[in-house]
Amino acid sequence: MEATPARARVYVACVALCALACLLPLLATATPTSWWAVALLAALYAAGEQIAARRRFVGTFYPVLLAGAFLLSPPAAALVAVPGALIAPVGGRPRLLRRVWRASQLVVAVWAAARVHGALGGRDTVVASDFPYALAPAGAAVLTFCLVLTALDGGILKLSERVPGRRAWRGLFLRSLAPIAVHGLAGLMMAVLWRSPYGSVAALLVLLPMCVSWWVFAQYHRERAAHQATIRALVQAVDIKDGYTRGHSERVGQASMMIARELGLADERVEVLRFAGILHDVGKLGVPTRLLRKNGPLTPEERQVIELHPEYGHEMVRGISFLGEARAAVLHHHERLDGTGYPYGLMGGQIPESARVVAVADAFDAMTSTRSYSRARPVSVALRELEKCAGSQFDPRMVTALARAVDRYGWHPAVTADEACTAPARPPAAGVPGAHR
Amino acid sequence: MSAAPCTTGTPPLLLTVVHTSAALLAAGSLLGTLWHGLDERGIALAFGVLVTVGELTRWTGAEGREAAPLGAAAALSYALLGEDGGHPTHHGVLQVGAVVLAASLLGSVPHIARGRPVLDHLARRVLTVGFAAVCFQPLYNQGTFQGWGPGYALLLLAVLVLTALCDALLAAALAHSRTRWPFGPLLRDELRATLGIGSAVCATGAVMALAVAVVGLWALPLFSLPLLLTQMSLRRYAAVRTTYRQTIASLARATEIAGYTPAGHARRVAALSREVGRDLGLSEAELTVLEYAALMHDIGQLSLVDPVPAGATAELPVEEQRRIALLGGAVVRQTGVPPQVAMVVERLADPCPEQPVAARIVRAVNAYEEKARDAGPGGPLKALEELRLGTAGDYAPEVVGSLARVLSRDCLTWPVAG
Structure with a gap:
């Protein structure tokens, strides 16, 4: 963002001029009685933005702005946004430009919302607390606020980052409408209580539940990110120990997901199958590294030890309840349809569906990626090989589904950023004969 | 994870006292309400429905914290309800207790059917709501708070702060007598939880009571929306915490395997x-x-x-x-x-x-x-x-x-x- 395009600068300047024009009537016609309300709301908004930025909350203090729009004249309501937007910290440079942009954008949006609300006679319904009729002007005002905000945002995205305009704008609008509607409800309640005999104290109480809601939401996102990082770390530990090409687990997860989608499974099951693919070899953490990386053929005893890894893996993941049927997939992904697989030698329909999916995905990735003991084969050759083994080793249904999915979307295994930049020097490793063929 | 104390004889005195007083209060309110009949049935029904919905969407959180914020807020706001759209209401302490008890029981039916413990939760709910109602309703019905304006909002807040303290004390006492963990840290944890979700519940209770006083029952559905969202994200937060804990425990098993x-x-x-x-x-x-x-x-x-x-x-x-x-x-x-x-x-x-x-x-x-x-x-x-x-x-x-x-x-x- 160092070099902001000149067009974007001009755009920001235009919007700032509009904002100044919105604020101008204040000089002429400000009623002295509303000054303290403006000051109180502005202070509240500024404090809220500061706290939100420091605690990394998602969302901003729109309820205060919208309450202002429902209570005050358009220029006064617009003024409420100015101090908070100018003071609050911004991410990235150029700082001044970004601050000016945020302030002018909010001023214009709040002014438009207050204007629409006033034109529909909203201020009288708020004073008379005339429900449900107060909802209509408030709804219109919230819609206007959201429209103006996202339209201005779409403009700056188009000019500075060359995002295609209409699609970007529609996405922005749909994503922000629901949260802003909830904020609008809170703002309406604030406005109604402000005008009631109980005064501004009661109005301030409305903000407390909103704050807690944001806090919980932020906590949820933090915890979820941490959880996913933990699972990734687990998987990477296996990949490093095993000495396969990195990312095998992630790719098997992706192939499992493609098969599941093609089979028309419900979204939750697709997600669970992705996890099944990612975690299928987690039991290799329990197999001595020496064995996994052994150069040359394995003795029968050594092979027996390695063939314990599905059971080790199941032992590890069986306590993680959200994995559901993925746990069965971890245990049974080396079973074969003809009953010659391991650990239990299950046959045909005895093998859980999830395991049959992961078995195909695992073999497919093993064939199409370069291993120290074999070169990568083209996708079409791998699919033909799978079809040859369908019925004896693999479930034909899964093989057909994979072939169809690859045919339709191609096979572009996503290489995540950290894997791409720290490409490891692969240690010489003899793979696990029999594990993938 | 908790240690099972090896002496499981008679239940501790404290537990018996709490349960008995809750049962007495509940029986008293039910009998009193049956005797007098319900005042303002529409309002009672609306709040009862809200409490029931709140209880139905309750779940047992891993740490046993307030898991039904909507139910709690609705019950508290009914206890502190003075006016409905500008008209004074006449329900007393007994009716508050009876409505909240009936609604909570109704909302707890699925939980009871699944064999989850609800006794402590119900006792806590009845006692705290009773406390708030006893602080507020008799004085209100005598007309003490007429014309207080902004002071009235502050009064509601003060009553709710007292109620929250009382609830924290009660929760800590119940946990102490169930687990024998030291009382001090339990109370501190409860008070800390009160600062978080508890403050949201109290503020929502106060705002709901005030909003109903100004705009009538329309305020209820409008106001439960933000709280319902909070409840949903709390629930997802609890779920993700649980899975996270399970993942860590599995990771720890890697060394054993x-x-x-x-x-x-x-x-x-x-x-x-x-x-x-x-x-x-x-x-x-x-x-x-x-x-x-x-x-x-x-x-x-x-x-x-x-x-x-x-x-x-x-x-x-x-x-x-x-x-x-x-x-x-x-x-x-x-x-x-x-x-x-x-x-x-x-x-x-x-x-x-x-x-x-x-x-x-x-x-x-x-x-x-x-x-x-x-x-x-x-x-x-x-x-x-x-x-x-x-x-x-x-x-x-x-x-x-x-x-x-x-x-x-x-x-x-x-x-x-x-």
Whole structure:
């Protein structure tokens, strides 16, 4: 963002001029009685933005702005946004430009919302607390606020980052409408209580539940990110120990997901199958590294030890309840349809569906990626090989589904950023004969 | 995870007192309301429906905190309801108790059917709502608060703060008499929870009462929306916390499966460390860090080429212990758990005056577990004695003392993981 395009600068300047024009009537016609309300709301908004930025909350203090729009004249309501937007910290440079942009954008949006609300006679319904009729002007005002905000945002995205305009704008609008509607409800309640005999104290109480809601939401996102990082770390530990090409687990997860989608499974099951693919070899953490990386053929005893890894893996993941049927997939992904697989030698329909999916995905990735003991084969050759083994080793249904999915979307295994930049020097490793063929 | 106290005789006095008073209040309100009949049926019905919905969407959180914010807020606002759209209401304390009790019972039916405990929750709800109603309704019905304006809002807030304190006290007392954990830290955790979700519940209760006074019953559906969203994200937060905990516990099993440590070692150390931490008065957040650190304290051994015999790290030379601890810290840092956990794991082998409390606890408990494991019937006592003697350098005296207390409370058996 160092070099902001000149067009974007001009755009920001235009919007700032509009904002100044919105604020101008204040000089002429400000009623002295509303000054303290403006000051109180502005202070509240500024404090809220500061706290939100420091605690990394998602969302901003729109309820205060919208309450202002429902209570005050358009220029006064617009003024409420100015101090908070100018003071609050911004991410990235150029700082001044970004601050000016945020302030002018909010001023214009709040002014438009207050204007629409006033034109529909909203201020009288708020004073008379005339429900449900107060909802209509408030709804219109919230819609206007959201429209103006996202339209201005779409403009700056188009000019500075060359995002295609209409699609970007529609996405922005749909994503922000629901949260802003909830904020609008809170703002309406604030406005109604402000005008009631109980005064501004009661109005301030409305903000407390909103704050807690944001806090919980932020906590949820933090915890979820941490959880996913933990699972990734687990998987990477296996990949490093095993000495396969990195990312095998992630790719098997992706192939499992493609098969599941093609089979028309419900979204939750697709997600669970992705996890099944990612975690299928987690039991290799329990197999001595020496064995996994052994150069040359394995003795029968050594092979027996390695063939314990599905059971080790199941032992590890069986306590993680959200994995559901993925746990069965971890245990049974080396079973074969003809009953010659391991650990239990299950046959045909005895093998859980999830395991049959992961078995195909695992073999497919093993064939199409370069291993120290074999070169990568083209996708079409791998699919033909799978079809040859369908019925004896693999479930034909899964093989057909994979072939169809690859045919339709191609096979572009996503290489995540950290894997791409720290490409490891692969240690010489003899793979696990029999594990993938 | 909680230790099962071995003396399960008669229920403690405190528990009986709380349950009896709740039952008396409930019976009194029901009888009184049956005798007088319901005032303002529409309002009673609306609030009753809201409380029922709140209870239906309740879930039993992992930490037993307020899990039905909507139900609690609706019940409290009914207790503090003075006017409806500008017209004064006439329901008294007894009607508040009866409506809230009936609605809560109705909302609890699915929970009872699934065999979840609801008795404590109901007792708490009835007593706190009763408290709020007793503070507010008689004075209101005498007309004391007429024309107070903004003071009226502040009054509601004051009553709710008192109610929240009373609720925290009640919750801590119930938890104390159920688990025998020390009362002080339990109360502190409850008060901390009150600051978070509790304050939202109180504020929503007050705002709902005020909003209904201004705009009538329309305020109820409008206002429950934000709270319902909070409830949903709280629920998802609890779910993700649970899965996270399970994932960490599974990660900890990697060392057992790889044959570095005996089966169940990490889980036992974690459970016992949590007990000791609770006995020493750590907060809930500190207990979580302690538990994660205890679960992963051996994970550094995954980086070793040869397993330590029987995973007994406490017998190794200090230098070696420190090396394993640093390796473990490095592994833990990669797993994305809070950085405090990695710090605790890294400093497990430091001299104990320099260690954080959590590291002292994990170190002492780990040593106790390793010493007592295969030592037969007299093992636990002997192991504790060895720790006491080693106290000067390696193990913090207050931690060993607390460990002895916890173990004697649990009759020197392994804590049962809950």
